[in-house]
Amino acid sequence: MFFHDQVAQSLNALHGLMAPDTKTVAWQAADNVSVEVDFTAVESVGCAFRELRVIAGALEATSFATLQGWADELCRRVTYLLEQIGPLEADREAQTVLVRSSPPAKDAARTSFYEMLVHSPGVVSLRRYLCVAHDPARQAIDMQATHEVFLRLVRDLVEAVPHEQTLSPL
Amino acid sequence: MARAIDCDLQRFKQIVRGKVRENLKKYITHGEMIGRKGRDLVSIPIPNIEIPHFRHGQRGSGGVAQGDGDIGTPIGRGQGDDDGAGEAGDQPGGHIREVEVSLEELAAMLAAELELPRIEPKGKDTISSKKDKYNSIRRTGPESLKHLKRTYKRALKRLIAADQYDPANPIIIPEREDRLYRSWTTKTQPETNAAIIYLMDVSGSMTDDQKEIVRIEAFWIDTWLQSQYDGIDVRYIIHDAMAKEVDEDTFYHTRESGGTRISSAYKVAREVIARDFPPADWNIYCFQFSDGDNWGEDNKACIEILAADLLPHCNLFCYGQVESPYGSGEYIRELHRIEDDWENLILSEIENKEAIYDSIKDFLGKGK
Numbered sequence: 001m002f003f004h005d006q007v008a009q010s011l012n013a014l015h016g017l018m019a020p021d022t023k024t025v026a027w028q029a030a031d032n033v034s035v036e037v038d039f040t041a042v043e044s045v046g047c048a049f050r051e052l053r054v055i056a057g058a059l060e061a062t063s064f065a066t067l068q069g070w071a072d073e074l075c076r077r078v079t080y081l082l083e084q085i086g087p088l089e090a091d092r093e094a095q096t097v098l099v100r101s102s103p104p105a106k107d108a109a110r111t112s113f114y115e116m117l118v119h120s121p122g123v124v125s126l127r128r129y130l131c132v133a134h135d136p137a138r139q140a141i142d143m144q145a146t147h148e149v150f151l152r153l154v155r156d157l158v159e160a161v162p163h164e165q166t167l168s169p170l
Numbered sequence: 171m172a173r174a175i176d177c178d179l180q181r182f183k184q185i186v187r188g189k190v191r192e193n194l195k196k197y198i199t200h201g202e203m204i205g206r207k208g209r210d211l212v213s214i215p216i217p218n219i220e221i222p223h224f225r226h227g228q229r230g231s232g233g234v235a236q237g238d239g240d241i242g243t244p245i246g247r248g249q250g251d252d253d254g255a256g257e258a259g260d261q262p263g264g265h266i267r268e269v270e271v272s273l274e275e276l277a278a279m280l281a282a283e284l285e286l287p288r289i290e291p292k293g294k295d296t297i298s299s300k301k302d303k304y305n306s307i308r309r310t311g312p313e314s315l316k317h318l319k320r321t322y323k324r325a326l327k328r329l330i331a332a333d334q335y336d337p338a339n340p341i342i343i344p345e346r347e348d349r350l351y352r353s354w355t356t357k358t359q360p361e362t363n364a365a366i367i368y369l370m371d372v373s374g375s376m377t378d379d380q381k382e383i384v385r386i387e388a389f390w391i392d393t394w395l396q397s398q399y400d401g402i403d404v405r406y407i408i409h410d411a412m413a414k415e416v417d418e419d420t421f422y423h424t425r426e427s428g429g430t431r432i433s434s435a436y437k438v439a440r441e442v443i444a445r446d447f448p449p450a451d452w453n454i455y456c457f458q459f460s461d462g463d464n465w466g467e468d469n470k471a472c473i474e475i476l477a478a479d480l481l482p483h484c485n486l487f488c489y490g491q492v493e494s495p496y497g498s499g500e501y502i503r504e505l506h507r508i509e510d511d512w513e514n515l516i517l518s519e520i521e522n523k524e525a526i527y528d529s530i531k532d533f534l535g536k537g538k
Contacts, residue, residue: 089374091411091429094465098374098429104496111497131497134519136462138497 003029007154011147014042022050029158032057037154040142047150048142052126056161059122064092070162071097071118077156080149085114095120109133112141124157186269187279194283198390198530199523277397280390284531302354311351320350364399364453364485366392367442369435371460373410374427380492384459385422387490387526391457394534399453405442409435411465415442432464432501433471440479449483456484457533459520462491462499469504481512488516488533 006027017023022038029035034055041048059066071087078085083101090097096119104113111131118124129138145153190197271279280286307317325344329335335342370376370384396402406421407413410428413435439456447454464472481487491502505517518532519525 087374088427089410089429090427091431091465093411093431094429096429096465100496106495111495113496129496133497133521136491136500136503138500 003027003158004151004155007035007151008147011042011047011150014039014047015044017042027154031161031163033158033161035154035158046144046146048144049150050127050140050142052143052153052157054124054157054161056122056124059162060120062120062122062162064090064095064120066162067095067097067118067120070124070160071099071116073160073162074116074118074124074157075099077160078153080152081114081143083114085116114143122161126157187271187275190269190271191279191283194279195527198280199386199526273393274397277393280394280530281397284527284535286394286531286534302356304352304354306353306355308351308353309347309349311353315352317350317352321348324348324350363401363403363451364395364455365403365405365443365447366395367405367407367439367454367456368421369407369409369413369439369456369458369460370421371410371430371432371435372408372424372426373430373463375430375461375463375494375496376425376492377495378425380459380461380494381422381425383492383520383523383526384490386523387459387520387529388457390526390530391455391533394530395455403447403452405446407435407438407442409438413438430460430464431468432458432460433468433475436472436475436480440475443480443483454484456480456487457490458488459490459492460499460501461494461496462501463494463496464499464501469501472501473504473508477508477512481515484514486514486516486533487512488518490518490520490529490533492520493522 010025010027014023014025017039019040022040024036024038026034026036034057036053036055038050038052039047040050059070068087068090071090075085075087081101083103083105085099086102088098088100088102096117099114099116099118101113101115104111109132112128114126114128116124116126126143127140128143130141131138307320321344322342325342325348326335328345328348329342368388370381372381392402392404404418406416406418408416408421408424408426409431410426411431411434412428413431415438416424435458443449443454476487489502489505491499502517502519505515509515509517516533518529520529
């Protein structure tokens, strides 16, 4: 069964889910890449999830340049969310690239944005945060997507995983 | 008795300063003065109405004439002087007059406007410095310090006393015993010295707007502290995931794209204090600006360094959190937790340029 079908089937199976916290579902793709999603709700048209993680087992000891290339590729592919995303900070010491909505969504007193961390050992995590004016504590909020958008997102995140052989210097 | 024009000038100066004082909040928040700062004076633009004056026409556009002339003959219309299609304006004239105000005076206005108390220097509030003053004369000294006038006077006296001076041929040649030299006395002067250390986050999330806020606030802090201390030594530290000491220009114009590790800046500040500013002799002020988006695991290290090595040595440690496009960062929440333990820790949230005014008051209102 193709990975795409595997995920679609899981969504169908989860139909009617309303998790008070989150329900984590994991899938295994090719090349030792796994995907984990913390769902909070799934219904016939769409789903809501708190966090999406992609773990590339083959990239555990990857270089910082590969992580940066990976972040750039993700920004190039994922262009259909509520806001465009772009790399914001790159911390070589922490081996982490921070990608966020650019610009974030704002209304009178609220700011919300996607935050994607691409970090060693080969992990991408996607979350959405909400900041309320005068409150320094940001809170993670659910991301909502139709099944089609969710499937496309998962597919793009998996396909963006770099293959060391092509990215590492000759 | 003062001349009438002196009274008028004084009155004019009072009016101008009154105008500046009236609009000080606007000047504070919009940074108009920073680019105009000279050595000791600042030029401030104030609205003004231009006084009417004569303007000469173009050369060769007509001469002087006399006579009755014919009815309807236009007088003195030049080239391109047709009626325009525009309408009369309904706004007051927007001419600008620039007045020069000394930084000292500006600091006084700022203090009055923000009701800032005078700063009380810390415990051992003074350190001594030796200053030389050339105020005496000696018979010996280096040739570079020879006092020519006194030397020649002394030679003249000697010639007159010896009846060798000829007014018809007034040649005076000083001899060795005529030579007099300037000399100095060394005085010990008490000085109150202050060091300002600015720390700024220049990570990818700090935008140019946020840096502008920092620049404006730093200017006013500088102006106030300069008015309170004889010598101000300023140091600048920037950081993203790494920190370094830089010059003023680099401080305001650098933008990095690294992550945010505030502890790296604290480490450099600790080194600077240990190296250059013995806390017993210096009044140390730290002003830190960041969007507070510190990488989570770094907060603990920051608080440890702050509590152990910075707060015990600073008159004031001021943290200004400028709001980033992503909202307010969480670092200020960590600092709020230790705020009650340290009287010299001042926290301020700066949402936008309008908030600079209150932030300065938060920082300097304690009179520390």
